[in-house]
Amino acid sequence: MKHGLELLEPMFQGKLPERVPVILNLFEQGANELNLSIEEYYSDVDHIVEGQVRMAEKFGHDNLWATFYAAIDAETLGSKKTIFSDDGPPNVGQLIIRQYADVDELTIPGNINDSPFFSKQTELVKKLKKKAAGRLPVCAYVVASFSLPVLLMGIDRWLTLLLTGSSVIREALLAKCSEFVIKKIMALREAGADMIAYANPIASATFIKAHQFDKLAAKWISSDFKGAGSRNLVYFGGGGKIEPFLERIIDSSDAGAYYLNPFDDIVSAKVKVGPRGLVTGAINDIKLMSWSSGQIRAEVKQIMDKGKPNGGFLFGTQMMPYKISDKNIHIMVKAAHEYGRY
Amino acid sequence: MINQYLEDYYNAVYDTNRNEAFRVIDEALAKGVQPEEVVFKIIVPAIDKMINALTTDLDATISQHFIASQVAEEITEKMLARFKIKPGMEGRVIIGTPLGDFHGLGKKIVAGCLRANLFMVEDIGLNISPEVFVDKAESFGAQVIGISSMMIHTATGENGPKMVKKILIQRGLENKIKLVVGGAPYRFDSDLYKEVGADAYADNGITATKVIRELLGEVKNETRA
Numbered sequence A: 001m002k003h004g005l006e007l008l009e010p011m012f013q014g015k016l017p018e019r020v021p022v023i024l025n026l027f028e029q030g031a032n033e034l035n036l037s038i039e040e041y042y043s044d045v046d047h048i049v050e051g052q053v054r055m056a057e058k059f060g061h062d063n064l065w066a067t068f069y070a071a072i073d074a075e076t077l078g079s080k081k082t083i084f085s086d087d088g089p090p091n092v093g094q095l096i097i098r099q100y101a102d103v104d105e106l107t108i109p110g111n112i113n114d115s116p117f118f119s120k121q122t123e124l125v126k127k128l129k130k131k132a133a134g135r136l137p138v139c140a141y142v143v144a145s146f147s148l149p150v151l152l153m154g155i156d157r158w159l160t161l162l163l164t165g166s167s168v169i170r171e172a173l174l175a176k177c178s179e180f181v182i183k184k185i186m187a188l189r190e191a192g193a194d195m196i197a198y199a200n201p202i203a204s205a206t207f208i209k210a211h212q213f214d215k216l217a218a219k220w221i222s223s224d225f226k227g228a229g230s231r232n233l234v235y236f237g238g239g240g241k242i243e244p245f246l247e248r249i250i251d252s253s254d255a256g257a258y259y260l261n262p263f264d265d266i267v268s269a270k271v272k273v274g275p276r277g278l279v280t281g282a283i284n285d286i287k288l289m290s291w292s293s294g295q296i297r298a299e300v301k302q303i304m305d306k307g308k309p310n311g312g313f314l315f316g317t318q319m320m321p322y323k324i325s326d327k328n329i330h331i332m333v334k335a336a337h338e339y340g341r342y
Numbered sequence B: 001m002i003n004q005y006l007e008d009y010y011n012a013v014y015d016t017n018r019n020e021a022f023r024v025i026d027e028a029l030a031k032g033v034q035p036e037e038v039v040f041k042i043i044v045p046a047i048d049k050m051i052n053a054l055t056t057d058l059d060a061t062i063s064q065h066f067i068a069s070q071v072a073e074e075i076t077e078k079m080l081a082r083f084k085i086k087p088g089m090e091g092r093v094i095i096g097t098p099l100g101d102f103h104g105l106g107k108k109i110v111a112g113c114l115r116a117n118l119f120m121v122e123d124i125g126l127n128i129s130p131e132v133f134v135d136k137a138e139s140f141g142a143q144v145i146g147i148s149s150m151m152i153h154t155a156t157g158e159n160g161p162k163m164v165k166k167i168l169i170q171r172g173l174e175n176k177i178k179l180v181v182g183g184a185p186y187r188f189d190s191d192l193y194k195e196v197g198a199d200a201y202a203d204n205g206i207t208a209t210k211v212i213r214e215l216l217g218e219v220k221n222e223t224r225a
Helices: A005-012 A028-033 A038-042 A045-059 A072-076 A115-131 A151-154 A155-164 A169-189 A210-228 A243-253 A266-276 A293-307 A328-340 B002-014 B020-030 B035-056 B062-080 B105-116 B130-140 B154-158 B161-170 B182-187 B209-224
Strands: A138-145 A196-201 A233-236 A258-261 A276-283 A313-317 B092-096 B120-128 B144-148 B178-182 B200-202
Touching: A005 A072, A028 A045, A045 A115, A045 A328, A072 A115, A072 A151, A072 A169, A115 A138, A115 A169, A115 A313, A115 B035, A138 A169, A151 A155, A155 A169, A155 B020, A155 B062, A155 B105, A169 A196, A169 A210, A210 A243, A210 A293, A210 B092, A233 A243, A243 A258, A243 A266, A258 B200, A266 A276, A266 A293, A276 A293, A293 A328, A313 A328, A313 B154, B002 B020, B002 B035, B002 B062, B020 B035, B020 B062, B035 B062, B035 B105, B035 B182, B035 B209, B062 B105, B092 B105, B092 B130, B092 B154, B105 B144, B130 B144, B144 B209, B154 B182, B161 B178, B178 B209, B200 B209
Parallel strands: A138 A196, A196 A233, A233 A258, A258 A276, A276 A313, B092 B120, B092 B144, B144 B178, B178 B200
Antiparallel strands: none
16 A cells, blocks of 8 residues: 555646545654653654654554644744643743733844754754655644744734734734744755645634735735745644635645645535645544544545545644544544545 | 614624724713613623624634624723612623643633623633632632633643532532533534533633523522522
8 A cells, every 4th residue: 555655746746646645643642652741752852753653653644743842933932931731732831922012022043943942843854854764754834924923922912913903013023923934944844844734723714804814814924935935835724714715825825735624614625726736634633532433434434525536635633632542543544544545 | 873883883893893893982972872871782782792693603703702802891891980880790700721721812702701791700810720710719709610721631631620520519519600611622522511521611702601691590590499
């Protein structure tokens, strides 16, 4: 059975693969594989390399994640505290923008690789790339400029500034965020990342209306994509619905693939994207924790039935909860291999 | 006349236009509408109308919830200071996020809507232990504890709502203090609230007002019986 890049490469040329590729968003689960706490796991690049490789061997999915956690962007930009959990992703522990005057103080590193918080991300890409040996795509992760302020000032302050605050401060902040995102994408790509997920939850239909997307978000998506180039970028809603905005997103981004939310309409998304990119349909991985074997298989089948026809489709998950059982992951992957075969 | 102000105010908050919402209220006051009328004939009916709209509008956004809640809370607070007679309050609610959860948007939206509907609300903040939830609820005289979780592990973990419910039962308070939960994980699994021992769940900040009002009714019935 073909695997990983053997499946993806023909898809980028518009051809049908042997089966639908399966993308699993497994992150902190690597700590469990190595019998480490999540904080210990993230303290060493080699732990993540080992955790990712072991999980890919165990579950048989088609990707590796060369990423730490979202809060690492805040660390790179000056946050002194990250709060680790025993059973979930780390959180930003110190917001670096507490008042609007702090936006002036925000400094984007001239050479992003000078930051130890960033250089270990490129080191991780390089090491995983070597381990993958051209078999599995190495995926990296960036938070879009329009959503990055959440990590710097908190979501309520960001929404307040975005919706009711000074446009001058908002634009100044987003310009800095876009500069950071562009540098990050280019450095990750240069390090060898095969695919880079561009996560933009605040620009999703879960958070804003279409007219707000046009007025507030589109410009910054364009800025990020024009600055970094669209090659190997995957537009990801990051937990928000993107299908209602897909035409707008395509106009602003020209990404290679679009990664849907479980509540997005897969059939409509495939029509909207057409030959302009790939579509990834995601299973509801919160329900995956409690579904029976039959329910998991039925859910995978209905996703494949909607997305598989005519190719250009990947099967994916959201940000898989730490406590999903291995058994349920195995059932899902097995069903995806079975129902995803062409 | 007041119906037109209600309509204009509602359209402004639905469109996340904070400045227009305040302009409508300022104009209403300048034209002689009383602070009591602003609250009971504009703000509260607008939230009720929004509950109905957001229940049927599947495309409603978090921005709409956020602006509607914050504007309503701010105006109500200003109007209450100008009331001729202090109004009776609907009930008392404690709200916060569970241990390990640092995401406060949901509880801020809920607290704003509740205050605009004349509930007494104590926002006890982020990263709250189960014992503190219950202790604060007792000292505040709350009939409802609201716990907002952004993360699945904080929603379902042993130090979240599950433990709060356990402590309520241990202290014999489960009929006097009801537990409501909300946040992203519950939107992905609408049965999850039962697993964590909550009495109810609210799909979003705006409809939380309706859910909590129903829980208050249950508390009154159960404590009367």
